[in-house]
Amino acid sequence: SQTIHQWPATLVQPVGSPLSLECTVEGTSNPNLYWYRQAAGRGLQLLFYSVGIGQISSEVPQNLSASRPQDRQFILSSKKLLLSDSGFYLCAWARSNQPQHFGDGTRLSIL
């Protein structure tokens, strides 16, 4: 069966520090991968998606970037975090025409 792993679960970072969140999927190949951010009490906003290695599409202009160095690995990064980057970050995967399945998320607080 397929599983998706995200880490860390919780992260507290100072403003201006770098960020790297990792997501890996097991049990499938060539999945579509997605990064979402969720503000408290709000819906999910799609940040990036990838349909293959090295292929990244950005949905909203922001302070973040994403990379897909391997088929089942998706990384969300920032060189300098802003206060507004706080939120709940969720990674998801899907096979074509199948529902998206989410990881457990990373709760990021910027101080």
Next chain:
Amino acid sequence: GQSLEQPSEVTAVEGAIVQINCTYQTSGFYGLSWYQQHDGGAPTFLSYNALDGLEETGRFSSFLSRSDSYGYLLLQELQMKDSASYFCAVKASGNTGKLIFGQGTTLQVKP
């Protein structure tokens, strides 16, 4: 623009039936999904409608009318554990599987 509208809060008692509506306006439409999210947790997939009509999965059913740009999630025999946020999401692209989420409906089930 692209938007999904759903009620922000719904309250019901245990054993009752509740319907959560979702209307959408998007540039692409390939289907409507529903996700459940408990406090602090990740969204979990509930149902998906690509064609008009009713889909039933146990106590949960989902309906879609593409001509009305409208769908709903029906929860029957409500249980306390159904207290959660429910999100509708439009699949806006066929090959990338991009989802556009509504802001969510918080369902509170009372004894």
